Amino acid sequence: MSAATTTPPAHTSQTGKGVNFGRAIRSEWIKLRTVPSTVVLLSITLVVMVGLAVLSGWGLAMSAGVQAGMPPEQQAQMAESGGLQGAAYTVPSGGIIFGQLLIASLAVVLIASEWGTGMIRSTMVAVPKRIPALLAKNLVIAVVSFVIGVVAALLSYYVAQPFLAGEDLDFAITHDGMVASIINTGTYLALIAVISMAIGTMLRNTAGGIVTAVGLFFVLPTIVVQLLTLLADWIDDAAEYLPTNAGQQMVSVNIADDALNQWQGGLVMAAWAVGLLVISLIVAKRRDV
Amino acid sequence: MIEARNLAKRYGAKTAVDGVSFNVQPGKVTGFLGPNGAGKSTTMRMIVGLDRPSHGDVIVNGKHYADHKAPLQEVGALLDAKAVHTKRSAHNHLKAMAATHGIPNSRVKEVTEMTGLSAVAKKRVGGFSLGMGQRLGIAAAMLGDPHTLILDEPVNGLDPEGVQWVRHLAKGLAAEGRTVFLSSHLMSEMSQTADHLIIIGRGRIIADASMDDVIAGQGQARTRVRTDQPQVLANALAGEGVSIQSLEPELLEVAGIDARRIAETALQNRVLVYELTPLQESLEDVYMKLTQDEVEYHSADPVSQLSMAGEGRQS
Incomplete structure (x- = not known):
C-alpha cells in the first residue's frame, strides 16, 4: 500500500468481461427462472392449453354423435359452414384463447414488477444503455412463449386424435396448413408476449398493464367492435387488423377468400408488436427510473 | 474519480439539484452530507444514469457511466437497498x-x-430486514470489484456491528486507491469515516473541503475556565475578538483566545485557575451552523421559499 496520499495505488478490477447482448439475455433468462411464480404460471399455461384443446376435441366428437341423428337438410347446412371436420382442424391451436390471457398477464408482470419492486434500478444500473436489457427480456419471454405454444399445439394434436377418430374426424398432421397452424400457435403467443411487455413497460404498473392488454386483446375486438359496427360499416373491416383478430389468421386452416391469409395475419400482428416494442423502448430509454 | 459540472435536476417546478460542481477524488472517502431532501440521492442517481440531468453533466472515470464497457466494474452503487425483486433469492439476484x-x-x-449473507443467500429477499437488504445492496455494489463506490446512506438500518463494518469497508476500499463516495444526513457518521466532505443543502454545495478544513474554518475554538476570581480574569482577558460567557459563578467559557494565552494572563494577574479545558467544536456543531441558513429559511419563511423556487426555474 502506498504511503503517499497524493498518489494512491491505481485500483484495477478483473472480475468480468463487460456487458453485451448475449450476457443481457443470460441475465434475463436467470431472472425468468428464479421467480417461482413465473415458472408455475408457465407450467399452468401449458397444461391448461392442452386441456382446453383436448376438451374441445372431445366436445366435437360428442356433437358429431348428436349431428348424426339430425335431419339431412340441417346436416347439409352445417357442412356448408366448414362443418365438424373444419372445427376439428382448430383443435390443436384451441388453447390460444386462454393461453394468450396467461401469457399476456405474465409478460406484463415480468416487466411491471421490476418497477413495482425497484428491481428495475438494479437492471438499469447493470445495463445502463437500457435497450439491450429490455430487448433481452422481450426475447426471452417471446422464445419461451413460442416454445410453450408449439409444444401445447403438438400435444393437443396427438392427445385429441383418439377422441376425433371415434367419429372419423381425425386427420394427419400433414393436412394442408396444419404444420403452420401448430408452429404459429407459438408465433401468436410470442407476439402476444411482446405486445404485452411493451404495454407493461410503458405503464410500469401491473394492474394497469394487465387491464390494458386484456382490453386490447379481448374487449376491443369483441364488445367494442360489435357496438361500433352499428355505427359504420368500415369498423368491421378495420377490426380485422386488430392484433388478435389478425394474429388468429395465422393458426386458421380454412380461410375465407376475403380474409387475411396466414402470412398476412402474421405480418399485421408482427407490425403491432414491433411498433409497440419500439415505442416502449424509446419511452424507457428516455425516462428516469 | 467523479466529476460533476453544473449538474442540475428539476422535477416539474421543484429543483432537487441546483447546478452543483464537484470532484470526488480516488484514494479517500468523500462524505456527501446534507439534510433530508438536500439532493444527495438525486445527485447519486444522476451519476449512474438513472436520472437524466436537466442541465450540466457528470462523468465517472473519464466517461459517462453508460458509456463504459463494464459499468459495474467502474462503479458500484448502493442507491436504495430495495432495488431487488422480492420473490427472488439474494443469491439469484446477484447471479x-x-x-x-x-x-x-x-x-x-x-x-x-x-457481506455476511451466506446463511440467508437462498432465502427470498422479500423477507429480509432493512439491514440485510442493505448488506445485499452493498454485495451487489461490490460484484464488479469496482474502481468507484457510491453508497447512499449505507449504514441505514444496520446494527452497530454492521455500521462498524461499513466504516472499515469504506476506509479499506479508499486505501486501495478506489474512489469512495458516501452519503449521510448524520455528521456523526461522517466524522468517523470521511476524509473529505461535500456538504449540500437545498440542491447547492455549501462546503467542499477536507474534514480538517471544515472543522478549522468554522467557528472559534473555545476554552472552559474555572477560577475563583472570574471577574478579575474576565477583565484581564477582555480585548478585541475575545468573547467571554459566564456559565456558572466560577465557570467561564472563553472564545477567540487559546488556552495557553489564558493561562499566561491568569499567571500575570495571579488568578488561580483550577480547570482549563480546550473545547473541540464538534462536527455536529459545524454542520448545524453550515446548514442553519437552509433550515431556518425552510421553516421560517415558506412564502419566500416558494418565490426562490420560481427563480430557480427561470435560470
Missing part, C-alpha cells in the same frame, strides 16, 4: 446481475461471504 457482465459465480460467492 442475474453478475451475468450481465460475465462475472463468474465465484465472485457472487465472494461478495455474499464478504
Whole structure:
C-alpha cells in the first residue's frame, strides 16, 4: 500500500468481461427462472392449453354423435359452414384463447414488477444503455412463449386424435396448413408476449398493464367492435387488423377468400408488436427510473 | 474519480439539484452530507444514469457511466437497498446481475461471504430486514470489484456491528486507491469515516473541503475556565475578538483566545485557575451552523421559499 496520499495505488478490477447482448439475455433468462411464480404460471399455461384443446376435441366428437341423428337438410347446412371436420382442424391451436390471457398477464408482470419492486434500478444500473436489457427480456419471454405454444399445439394434436377418430374426424398432421397452424400457435403467443411487455413497460404498473392488454386483446375486438359496427360499416373491416383478430389468421386452416391469409395475419400482428416494442423502448430509454 | 459540472435536476417546478460542481477524488472517502431532501440521492442517481440531468453533466472515470464497457466494474452503487425483486433469492439476484457482465459465480460467492449473507443467500429477499437488504445492496455494489463506490446512506438500518463494518469497508476500499463516495444526513457518521466532505443543502454545495478544513474554518475554538476570581480574569482577558460567557459563578467559557494565552494572563494577574479545558467544536456543531441558513429559511419563511423556487426555474 502506498504511503503517499497524493498518489494512491491505481485500483484495477478483473472480475468480468463487460456487458453485451448475449450476457443481457443470460441475465434475463436467470431472472425468468428464479421467480417461482413465473415458472408455475408457465407450467399452468401449458397444461391448461392442452386441456382446453383436448376438451374441445372431445366436445366435437360428442356433437358429431348428436349431428348424426339430425335431419339431412340441417346436416347439409352445417357442412356448408366448414362443418365438424373444419372445427376439428382448430383443435390443436384451441388453447390460444386462454393461453394468450396467461401469457399476456405474465409478460406484463415480468416487466411491471421490476418497477413495482425497484428491481428495475438494479437492471438499469447493470445495463445502463437500457435497450439491450429490455430487448433481452422481450426475447426471452417471446422464445419461451413460442416454445410453450408449439409444444401445447403438438400435444393437443396427438392427445385429441383418439377422441376425433371415434367419429372419423381425425386427420394427419400433414393436412394442408396444419404444420403452420401448430408452429404459429407459438408465433401468436410470442407476439402476444411482446405486445404485452411493451404495454407493461410503458405503464410500469401491473394492474394497469394487465387491464390494458386484456382490453386490447379481448374487449376491443369483441364488445367494442360489435357496438361500433352499428355505427359504420368500415369498423368491421378495420377490426380485422386488430392484433388478435389478425394474429388468429395465422393458426386458421380454412380461410375465407376475403380474409387475411396466414402470412398476412402474421405480418399485421408482427407490425403491432414491433411498433409497440419500439415505442416502449424509446419511452424507457428516455425516462428516469 | 467523479466529476460533476453544473449538474442540475428539476422535477416539474421543484429543483432537487441546483447546478452543483464537484470532484470526488480516488484514494479517500468523500462524505456527501446534507439534510433530508438536500439532493444527495438525486445527485447519486444522476451519476449512474438513472436520472437524466436537466442541465450540466457528470462523468465517472473519464466517461459517462453508460458509456463504459463494464459499468459495474467502474462503479458500484448502493442507491436504495430495495432495488431487488422480492420473490427472488439474494443469491439469484446477484447471479442475474453478475451475468450481465460475465462475472463468474465465484465472485457472487465472494461478495455474499464478504457481506455476511451466506446463511440467508437462498432465502427470498422479500423477507429480509432493512439491514440485510442493505448488506445485499452493498454485495451487489461490490460484484464488479469496482474502481468507484457510491453508497447512499449505507449504514441505514444496520446494527452497530454492521455500521462498524461499513466504516472499515469504506476506509479499506479508499486505501486501495478506489474512489469512495458516501452519503449521510448524520455528521456523526461522517466524522468517523470521511476524509473529505461535500456538504449540500437545498440542491447547492455549501462546503467542499477536507474534514480538517471544515472543522478549522468554522467557528472559534473555545476554552472552559474555572477560577475563583472570574471577574478579575474576565477583565484581564477582555480585548478585541475575545468573547467571554459566564456559565456558572466560577465557570467561564472563553472564545477567540487559546488556552495557553489564558493561562499566561491568569499567571500575570495571579488568578488561580483550577480547570482549563480546550473545547473541540464538534462536527455536529459545524454542520448545524453550515446548514442553519437552509433550515431556518425552510421553516421560517415558506412564502419566500416558494418565490426562490420560481427563480430557480427561470435560470
